[in-house]
Amino acid sequence: MITFLNQHGSELIIKTWEQIYISAFAIILGIIVAVPLGILLTRYDKTAKYVMSITGMLQTIPSLALLALMIPIFGIGKVPAIVALFIYSLLPILRNTYIGMKKVNKNLLDAARGLGMTTMQSIFKVEIPMSMPIIMSGIRLSTVYVISWSTLASYIGAGGLGDFIFNGLNLYNPSLIIGGTIPVTILAILADYLLGIFEKKVTPKTKRSEV
Amino acid sequence: MQTAKEIISFQDVAKNYRGGNDAVENINITINEGEFVCLIGTSGSGKTTTMRMINRMIEPSRGKIIFKGKNLKTFDPVKLRRTIGYVIQNNGLMPHMTIKDNITLVPKLLKWSQDKMDRKATELIKLADLPESYLERYPAELSGGQQQRIGVVRALAADQDIILMDEPFGALDPITRDDLQDLVKHLQEELGKTIIFVTHDMDEALKLATHIVIMDSGHIIQDDTPDNILQHPASDFVKELLGEERLLQAQQNTLSVSDIMSKNPAKITLGQSLAEAIREMSLKHVDTLLVTDDNNKLKGFIDLETINDRYSKYSNVSDIYQPNRFKVKTTSYLRDTSERILKQGYKYVPVIDNDNNLIGIVTRASLVNIIYDAIWGSEELDNPEGIKLPDSIAKESDNA
Incomplete structure (x- = not known):
């Protein structure tokens, strides 16, 4: 392990950073698109069904194939990788946002409206806070997926820890494979853990004792 | 009561949903200031629909509603609702807000100063007969009856003079319900609030109301004082309802x-x-x-x-x-x-x-x-x- 670190130490740091960069970019894009879209869809139930099934279909495309499909459109490198991973991140976030918003107690919505909240006030003061745990679990799920799938991004020249793994496969070098896999796993676990802490922060309290 | 000022009047109001029968029809009710009006009927009688037209949660399909001398349609729905108290069955308290934030929800929407809101919250928690320390609690830390007390006083936070209540005490045990009935009766009698109260419980209606509107399948069957209804039930349906x-x-x-x-x-x-x-x-x-x-x-x-x-x-x-x-x-x-x-x-x-x-x-x-x-x-x-x-x-x- 020490020899591995001596040989590939600086490379490991760069590749890990690339991995983080690609995944984070895709996830942030996914959140920016999927959360508002999910909220919007709760106002248009009929459209929601179609949008859900389309994102569901996108999810079923094999990841390697999706990455390959990006090449004719975006060429090779980081951009097509980010786009492909972004598409994958959509469904869990979108679905959880939609379900979370839909599951908010109808009584509360009735009260919010009856007390004179505008639609926007109802969304931001009641619906989003109440559905935060479900939205966050969608984001966490997406994040773990995207981090592990972004290893495949190296196939289309996006870099990342996948480079180690594929080199290791080509060269029959198990230490390279393990050296690439372990950091990916650690990254995924760490991201999930950090998002878990973040989730607790943004989930509104409903009891004093939870302070 | 002759000198009472008319505050809400329904004129030939009807509501039908697309493809369905009329939910309510031929609704003519005149509500005077300071009255305690009970809309009573079985489920599906249109009593809630009728009530919800007052704060424009439901828009009438035909007819018009005169509110404080003007057509209700000329009021902005959001601003209108902030001037009308609203209490629903399962209290509708926001679980992620403290009792204080719940009470001052409407004042906050109206952008009152923090100082004014604090004073209001203190005043209302006293009216609800709960200790001031409860202001910092969350709804889940209160009993059902206490929660509904907050639900009731919340409807007064912005000095609303009309309060709509949709079966507010249906889910409470009889003793708690009695207490809360006394509270709302107090609001009407001592504070001069006009209360429009939907219920299916005749005892409740007879105890509270000064004016009872009996509804069945979207129509008004009888609209009178409790005494007159008891003495002259308009139909067998009313008799059955009365028992x-x-x-x-x-x-x-x-x-x-x-x-x-x-x-x-x-x-x-x-x-x-x-x-x-x-x-x-x-x-x-x-x-x-x-x-x-x-x-x-x-x-x-x-x-x-x-x-x-x-x-x-x-x-x-x-x-x-x-x-x-x-x-x-x-x-x-x-x-x-x-x-x-x-x-x-x-x-x-x-x-x-x-x-x-x-x-x-x-x-x-x-x-x-x-x-x-x-x-x-x-x-x-x-x-x-x-x-x-x-x-x-x-x-x-x-x-x-």
């Missing part, structure tokens, strides 16, 4: 003596002899005769026992009759009479008009008939003979 027990009570409360008296009491005039009196008694199968003068003015009574004692010494009715200790006028309420008869042991009470003319008599038998008719009247038809009265009839009579 026979309440009707009976109401009847006793409002029937006048003339409604139940017998018109031809056994009587005798002052000038007649005791022999004639005895003959009259045996003819009518009674042991007491009312005594009048020749102009039918009531003088007193004479009973068999007295005649028996004194027959040897006297021969005329005028010699031994006794004055009546108790008599009633035709216009008196039955409730006052029945209590005397049943509790103080009078066998009968003579009924007179304003000039002391003997008009009739109320006996224990006629009272029992009233109670009997109201409670077991229908059974009598099915089972015309040999009905054994339950023990409770004795208690009923005592309460009457």
